[in-house]
Amino acid sequence: MKSAYIAGTGSFVPEEVVSNFALEKIVDTTDEWIRTRTGISERRVARQGECTSDLAARAARSALENAGLEARDLDLIITATVTPDMFFPSTGCMVQRKIGATRAAAFDISAACSGFIYALSIADQFIKNGQYENIMVLGADTLSKITDWTDRNTCVLFGDGAGAALLRATTDKDRGILSTHLYSDGTLAELLQIPAGGSFMPASEETLKKRLHYITMKGNETFKIAVKALTDSVQTALSHQGVSCEQVDLFIFHQANARIIQSVGERLSIPESKIPLTIGKYGNTSAASIPITLDELNREGKIQRGTLICMAAFGGGLTWASSMIRW
Ligand code: ACO
Numbered sequence: 001m002k003s004a005y006i007a008g009t010g011s012f013v014p015e016e017v018v019s020n021f022a023l024e025k026i027v028d029t030t031d032e033w034i035r036t037r038t039g040i041s042e043r044r045v046a047r048q049g050e051c052t053s054d055l056a057a058r059a060a061r062s063a064l065e066n067a068g069l070e071a072r073d074l075d076l077i078i079t080a081t082v083t084p085d086m087f088f089p090s091t092g093c094m095v096q097r098k099i100g101a102t103r104a105a106a107f108d109i110s111a112a113c114s115g116f117i118y119a120l121s122i123a124d125q126f127i128k129n130g131q132y133e134n135i136m137v138l139g140a141d142t143l144s145k146i147t148d149w150t151d152r153n154t155c156v157l158f159g160d161g162a163g164a165a166l167l168r169a170t171t172d173k174d175r176g177i178l179s180t181h182l183y184s185d186g187t188l189a190e191l192l193q194i195p196a197g198g199s200f201m202p203a204s205e206e207t208l209k210k211r212l213h214y215i216t217m218k219g220n221e222t223f224k225i226a227v228k229a230l231t232d233s234v235q236t237a238l239s240h241q242g243v244s245c246e247q248v249d250l251f252i253f254h255q256a257n258a259r260i261i262q263s264v265g266e267r268l269s270i271p272e273s274k275i276p277l278t279i280g281k282y283g284n285t286s287a288a289s290i291p292i293t294l295d296e297l298n299r300e301g302k303i304q305r306g307t308l309i310c311m312a313a314f315g316g317g318l319t320w321a322s323s324m325i326r327w
Contacts, residue, residue: 002169004127004135005176006325008067010164011295012058013044013282020156027152034156039258043159043283045144051085053094055162056140059291060099063136063164066298071099075132077106078123080115080139080287082316083146084108095138104136112192113254113315114182115139115287117323120165121180127169135167139287146194148214157256158215159283163291175305178324179240181233185318188225192217192316223260226314230254230264233322234312241324245270247308248324250297254313255279255289264312276302286315303327 019042020031034040046055056079064071079092092106111118116139123135140162149155170176196212197203207213230253238245251274253261258279265275278293285292290311297303307327314320 002127002130002171003173003176004124004167005170005172006165006327007168008063008065008069008166009291009295009298010059010062010064010066011162011288011292012055012062013161013292014046014050014055016045016047017042018045023156026149027155029152029156037259038157039277039279040156040283041280044161046142046160050142052081052083052140052142052162053085053091053098055142055160056091056095056138056164057098059140059162059164060095060136060138063166064099067166067168069134069166071101072103073134074101074104074136076123076126076135077101077104078119078135078137079106079108080111080119081108081141082110082112082115082286083142091140101136111315111319112317113256113284113286113289114313114317114319114321115315116163116290117180117311117313117321118182118319120167120177120323121182121321123167124177124180127167133169137165137167139163139289139291141286141288143215143284143286146213146215148211151214153219154215154217157284159285161282161285161288161292163288163295165291165294175326178326179237180321180323181236181240182321183229183233183319188318191222191225191318223257225318226256226260227263227267229314229318229320230260230312231267233320234264234268234310237310237312237322237324243308248310249274249307250303250309251275252290252293252309252311254315255282255293256284256314
């Protein structure tokens, strides 16, 4: 049986930097509150007309280059996003068109901030069962487009970006995606959602007036559940592989809040040096946060053949997930 390994990574963030100080001018907040409560100093925001597939296509091209492959080599493109360009066609189809991946099938998956690990898991199955050889896995979101910029509870948290991992088939048993574990609890859907604009509550003058087509979040409740879900899913990943925290080289967590990540690190006694943080400069980029972090580490030479990586994410749905990878 074949297994899947990450042959290349890529990422892209929009040029425009929005600092906490800039947000002080539009909502009742301070740089100090945002930094101490979330770890965020600034975020990137897509310009008008710049959509999710634009960011994702840039990340995908960069991953192809990193892997030394051409777009026509791709069999499949899976895009994890909650900010698709439009309801349909899928953002994956838009990426396919932009990069010229003429042979590839393409679709999107919706699992909010856990989306990248969900997509990775799907790609892993397609490679293991022998159907595909080369799959582009994308986590891409432009949350700025669905953020209520008058709501200080949410607008300080999010940023835009895209990350890519190019999965290839290998017969080498010592490397690749070792495991993925996916979880959901739809009974907690109301903690984090966009109430209107879909089939449940189609967009109307009233939904626009009530600002129901923006993200709403019960942050404090979400925070507590996130810490437990991330801790549990990391423990599952470790015990499934029969390894301890000490044997893992890097823990890449979804970057929603530095305090969530620190709490998980403390509970599992993971040294800070093994937990990279990119939230300070990008905020919460949803499905993009893990692949962006992965790409930065890869390009900085902090990931080598044999590096053992545990990834874990948490987000709307509620959904959560973990994965163990041997580079
Ligand atoms: N500036 C200043 N004050 C603020 C701000 C702000 N931007 N936002 C909230 N406050 C105030 C609140 O109004 C509250 O004031 P009060 O005590 O007078 O009522 C006080 O700060 C504390 O509010 P809390 O909500 O208790 O603050 P908390 O420490 O929980 O931090 C935060 C809020 C950052 C949202 C945190 O709860 C969090 O990160 N939650 C989890 C987010 C998450 O993981 N989401 C999942 C992924 S996102 C996705 O899937 C798209």
